[in-house]
Amino acid sequence: MPRAIRLAFRMQRFELGLLLGAVLLVCVAALGIAWQTRVLREEQLACFREAPPAVEGSSGTPCPDQDEALQLLEQGAAFAKAGVLLTPFVLGLFLGVPVVAREIEGRTAGIAWTLDPSRRRWLLTRGGPVIAAAVLASLVAGVAGEVVARSAPWAEGVGLGFTDYGARGELVAVRALAVASVGLVMGALVPRQLPALLLAGAASLALFVAVTIVMDGWMEAAAEPIAVGPMQDLSGKIYGSAMRDDATGLIVNEEEWFLANPDPVYDEFGMPVGTTMIYYMVPGWRYGEFVLRESALLGVVAALAMVTSAAVVSVRRP
């Protein structure tokens, strides 16, 4: 078995080297950005604590030294998170597709399948380690994405909620498993690497459009009316807003309320007196539940794709 695993890695050493190197670069960048953001933010908070009271008429900040660097780090963090978001797709496609397609295209599948006790075992020992590497690397990238997302100064004291969905946490690894499985089955069905890569890309796109639509439907159905105070930090996925009449407790949409009350009196925060803002939203604390739901969906797709791959490899001509 270890020899088979070594062989599996050697067969795709160029892609593995390049892709794992790129993932490592993204992770190092993300962790470096998170670390620097925390250091600078600490310095800025210390400066704020020691700063004299603001001068009347002043429009500036008493601690501008860290602003530019923090902005640059925020831009860098956006690039790092984009890298993490793309990781499962690039890794899954470029590592999943060639497992079978390259053997068939290179006309070496016949020899490889004959030398192994069974074709399914061959697929397991050949594809398993490579897909595991893709999943593991994506998991590491997901952890790096989580760390960089949590380092954002705006996230202090507020949960991240649904921010950077898909660019952090274990979902990145689950997505890699699903895309690699789609790549595997396409590579088994289409015996040439480039067409299989293009079709797997298109199939993955279709899969994620469908998953996004399903997830959005579930989230919208789970959205609940939540009263939000004027200075309250929000964390969650918002699907709409309305106004609550505090006297009656009635919730109406904003247009209707303003039609019924053409000359409202506003409070210091710009809200009509006697009303409260209501958001129809999925609270941020339900993030884990929806990650679990998407993971379950993608897990089923991955399992189906793997079973199909095994069936195709068992019956197809080499």
Next chain:
Amino acid sequence: MSRLGSWLVLSFRLHRWEVLASLVGTAVLAAVMLWLASQLRFLAASEPGCPDPASYVGGGCEQFAQRFSNLGDWGRQLLLVSWGTPFGMGLVLGVPLVSREVEHRTAGIAWTLSRSRGWWLARRVAFLALVLIVLLAALATVSEILAAAVLPTLQLDSDFTWHGRRGWLIVARGLAALGIGVLIGAIVGRLLPAMLTAAFVSVLVFVGFSLGMDRWLEADAVLVPAMNGNAASEVGELSLGWRIELLNGQVITPDELYGRDGNVNVNEDMDGRLYNSPDGTLRPENIIGWSRELLVPGRLYRQVVLRESAVATGLGLLLLLGAAGVVARRRPT
């Protein structure tokens, strides 16, 4: 069959999958873009009393403007796809040309049977370049039609709006991407690794290309007053970024300003005057200059597109020459 016919048929058979994928992708994209353009035109024609559907105007046009804006958003998304298409198509067509022959160990036979390796490459590249030019030219034309439908009140031939997402630059960028694909495929000699490498290299090359063109365009750009980071001029110009005009008339970038003095704290007043004041107050003695924006006028749009297209095409040809050099020297396995 004539020599031209047999060349076309043989070339198509050798690159059937890539050509068909490019053809189907372009046909679907162009069809959706044309359908959307026709819907937008139909909608605009149905409300002749609302002259500018791209903006919210009075007189009962709000609902129409909202419907037009919703459809226009789809148009914007499709034009983003048309921006990315030349890169994708160039690589899909270019990378396998040499790498697949080398990977399948058929390069030796193909090169031996041909008059020369350079001739072999030229015949292959010519076919793929022809396919790429025809498909991307169609896409360039359709993207102009869609852009005109989304922005019916603009003169798009003298306007930088959606520069690179429409017009002939799409074709030129495709040729440059084809050059990158063929060269990297010839160097790496394996299909998927070459595809990955070419994708990375493309990003680097086109970022460099874009920065280089911006520097070149600075010679044609004009400085206009900018207030709070917004240019005071009309839309249609190409913005090359925010600049600071110092009291001595020197124009510098924000990076240069911060590079000179790390403790600078710039604040701007309503008239675009810039102040360096540690406490944020706007006192006359703290004025350091004016906020400016560097813009390329819209009337230069055609000239700029022509120039960028020439540079991108030249880059593509240079890369193909490089690929010919690699093919002439490399081992066929």
